[in-house]
Amino acid sequence: MKAIQMREPGTPDVLALVELARPEIQSATEVLVRLEAAGVNPVDTKIRSRGTLIPDTLTAVLGCDGAGVIEAVGADVTRFQPGDAVWFCHGGLGGPHGNDAEYIVVDETIAQPKPAALEFAEAAAAPLVLITAWEALFDRAGLREGQRVLIHGGAGGVGHVAIQLARLAGARVATTISSAEKASFVHELGAEYAINYREESLRDVLADWTQGEGVDVALDTVGPAVFRETIPLMAVYGDLVSILDPGPELDLKEIRNRNLRISLELMLTPQLKGLSAALAHQGEILRRCGEYIDAGELRIHVAERFPLAQAAAAHRRLEAGGTLGKLVLTMN
Structure with a gap:
């Protein structure tokens, strides 16, 4: 799969488009997601410039926010099936598991059904x-x-x-x-x-x-x-x-x-500390926000969309400041 990899901390120039092995389901409760878009957040630029948040990792696929379509499910998955559209905030803090890529594996408890009112780019911009x-x-x-x-x-x-x-x-x-x-x-x-x-x-x-x-x-x-x-x-x-x-x-x-x-407030704490109850609470937040979105009471503003290969340009734009709403990487 194509992915944006950071091999060392530095300027946006350290971000490179590479070919990596597609991740595989390791647990019976995991799902494989074919990503359509990934949100770009200030935490991505900070990790890129300062180093990963996961100990003992240097290289990383960044991107905490993702939205896409489930392609495969583990044996014990009950909430989703292949073809379901989902959104979530997970990964991107260090190592190969981030959303700036064509695929990611997440536990079914992390993902939520994508609001019908949102395009994939809008959904990917929203969770964090x-x-x-x-x-x-x-x-x-x-x-x-x-x-x-x-x-x-x-x-x-x-x-x-x-x-x-x-x-x-x-x-x-x-x-x-x-x-x-x-x-x-x-x-x-x-x-x-x-x-x-x-x-x-x-x-x-x-x-x-x-x-x-x-x-x-x-x-x-x-x-x-x-x-x-x-x-x-x-x-x-x-x-x-x-x-x-x-x-x-x-x-x-x-x-x-x-x-x-x-x-x-640091919403990444549950992921960094492995707090399952807090991660479930964050999933509930997304579910409730999805209801507001589908009711037309809450909207997500995407200012600019960049192809995956232009991740470095997206980082430069975000660091320049002045953006209305969010920036997004799109896979297609």
Whole structure:
């Protein structure tokens, strides 16, 4: 099969199109998936530049997100049969098992039926960001109806689905953006305020929106500086969640004075730690999101599609920044 292989950490130039043996079913509960598309996520570029997350592996087929058609099933598989279309987040952290390839083997508990409303490219773009946003907003922050939510980077991969999930929960959403195009995009998704951080005072806008009380929930998708800047924007007893390392320089006094609950979200932990119950929970998140998608209440925005052979170009585009939604590799 054709696959994109990283032989050592480095620039996008370390990604090479190679021929690898097609993976085979090893367990009675596994399924072989012929991949139609794979999502491209920031974690892919980080692994490519820094090294794999799986110990004692140097080479890797990257790609955590996949969507395709089941070609074969193990003897004990009960949920699927050949010909079923599926989507999932699994693999891509080190070694040969990633979605930047024509085939992958996953356990049947990992896969979910692909939403009928999504093309394969859209489905492949979705799992990691949907699970990340869901876990951050609901599992970490306990988001409730009527709360005011600040989502940083609302036009990005995680941000654009987080806006929609928050609105579906009955929350009110403000988000940061950097252009008029992105402002229009996030308003379409349901954001009440689109705050251009290059031109407006985030503090002033939020003070007006919340009558000076601060936001109940904030989701940081950007990094340490934004995380620190968000602390004084929070309401007392608020929930501040980051999907990135917030760094060591935190104002713990202000966090304590506001009685903030600080949470960190890494949706890859269940895969890295082999946590079967948590992986099953993530599958349930995908199932519920699939229902929203098929009901027309949740959408996935794919900004650009690249052929598998152009994986390096997709990495360069993602690292350049400014993308609306997601990037995808397509196999055909």
